[in-house]
Amino acid sequence: MADAAGQLVPVLEDLLGTELPIRLRTWDGAEAGPSGAPLLVLRNRRALRHLLWRPDELGLARAYVAGDLELAPETDLYQVLGALDRLISQSHTVSLRPHPRDLFGPQGRRLLRTAVGVGALGPRPPLPPEEATREKLTGARHSLLRDRKAISHHYDVGNEFYSLVLGPSMVYSCAYWPAGTTGLEAAQEAKLDLICRKLGLREGMRLLDVGCGWGSLLLHAAEHYGVRGTGITLSAEQKRGAEERIAEAGLSDRVTIRLQDYREVADGPYDAISSVGMAEHVGSEQFRRYGTQLYGLLAPGGRLLNHQIARRPNLPGEDYRMSPFIAAYVFPDGDLSPVGNTVSLLEEAGFEIRDVESLREHYALTLRAWVDNLEAEWDQAVKLTTLGRARVWRLYMAASAMAFEENRIGVNQILAVRTGSDGASGLPRSREEWLAKDV
Structure with a gap:
């Protein structure tokens, strides 16, 4: 799909019910989102899959740690974190995973078309090696x-x-x-x-x-x-x-x-x-x-x-x-x-x-x-x-x-x-x- 960013931003704003507080640049070079907002770079479609499988701070972190999500060189880290914190706070009341029954409505069909078009659907990406902690921790907590x-x-x-x-x-x-x-x-x-x-x-x-x-x-x-x-x-x-x-x-x-x-x-x-x-x-x-x-x-x-x-x-x-x-x-x-x-x-x-x-x-x-x-x-x-x-x-x-x-x-x-x-x-x-x- 050409102009992946231009396709993603309106769908995300529709789901959140508010303007996206960040600007996106996708793997195809396209950009969309508020002018002057902190810029995030989705290096590949796998970044979207991290977020689809875990649409919260952990999904964002996985994408960043894995190198699938980057900050633009000119972007201030603290500005990005402030914008994402507002986004996550908003998403606490708005689910990024619609109920299956909602997929048959206009919003659901639009979401599916966009997800298929940009390649967001697929198996969960492997966890970054740095997250292997929980699997190593066995036994009673605080033993x-x-x-x-x-x-x-x-x-x-x-x-x-x-x-x-x-x-x-x-x-x-x-x-x-x-x-x-x-x-x-x-x-x-x-x-x-x-x-x-x-x-x-x-x-x-x-x-x-x-x-x-x-x-x-x-x-x-x-x-x-x-x-x-x-x-x-x-x-x-x-x-x-x-x-x-x-x-x-x-x-x-x-x-x-x-x-x-x-x-x-x-x-x-x-x-x-x-x-x-x-x-x-x-x-x-x-x-x-x-x-x-x-x-x-x-x-x-x-x-x-x-x-x-x-x-x-x-x-x-x-x-x-x-x-x-x-x-x-x-x-x-x-x-x-x-x-x-x-x-x-x-x-x-x-x-x-x-x-x-x-x-x-x-x-x-x-x-x-x-x-x-x-x-x-x-x-x-x-x-x-x-x-x-x-x-x-x-x-x-x-x-x-x-x-x-x-x-x-x-x-x-x-x-x-x-x-x-x-x-x-x-x-x-x-x-x-x-x-x-x-x-």
Whole structure:
């Protein structure tokens, strides 16, 4: 069919009941859609089949990751994502798969003619290799073995790849951008120090870092606060990278990294526990156990800093799982819970909640910085992984940045205390005092 774009756009607008917020360029070179709108390129008919079989964000992601759907070189990624988000929101109330009885009406006949003409009908395209996660995950959700496989999928991509995206800090969580902060490295340094001050770290304390990543927080705490640190991770690549960095810093006698699940830790008590960007992997059905376990590992008067992404409680649905795209490609088995639920469960575990700080806007800035790093070294990123994997990371980080900016998700630091038998928290009376570095 000549002018495939010109045939597709009117049919899509008819189905959606609104003007398409993007412009399409099809494999035959034709273009259609609003002038000046973000331009998407359908490189082949397979892109349409991805969407026909899954007409939502996951179908779009599959087409993009597989290379069947492209952004025009002049198109801004964030503009495209904004336009597609509006389109997906609209399609929540308008089905792109008409009921069989509707196929006999004028709209249905037009849709069928167009679909046949442009070659959209056919078997479902094979899933991109990067989406093979669910098939590999067997056993009960959040069993020890299944969690190890889920974590390996995301974090064992390669330390060189993560170094390219994250920069020298090797911190894979929300940075902290107080006024005057310049650059990602300074913002991550500020975040690490903020956590250490909230935990009240002092010389000789024992610190447990749950989900320690590449050891950045432990390194900072040992170098600047004199603690003895233990980090646990389920990623073999992270453990290897963290141990290399610790040895280079000459801190192997004070910082230890273990390949271990938080449920397996039994060498408390610790004076302080940090859990930064890890609780999203715990699972809603395991979170009470998570809180109870960390509470039991703390000495009386010890502090927990739980840094965790949260979903908004007023969004549709009761499912705490990630979005379909994030669940399939990025964080399999991940859960997002409202911050109020997290606070309640930590209180049920015995903790006293002393402070909750939202860093939502800070995470948007962090994610945009990571996207900039990835795009600046795109060819090397592809070389270190695959084109599909690099596309997944670019898409998920940019989409996540917008989700934080638009208040669809948030991130919070919760400071909790295991009070002593006399009810003493060990914290000074004011926030200014307990945030002071010399306290």
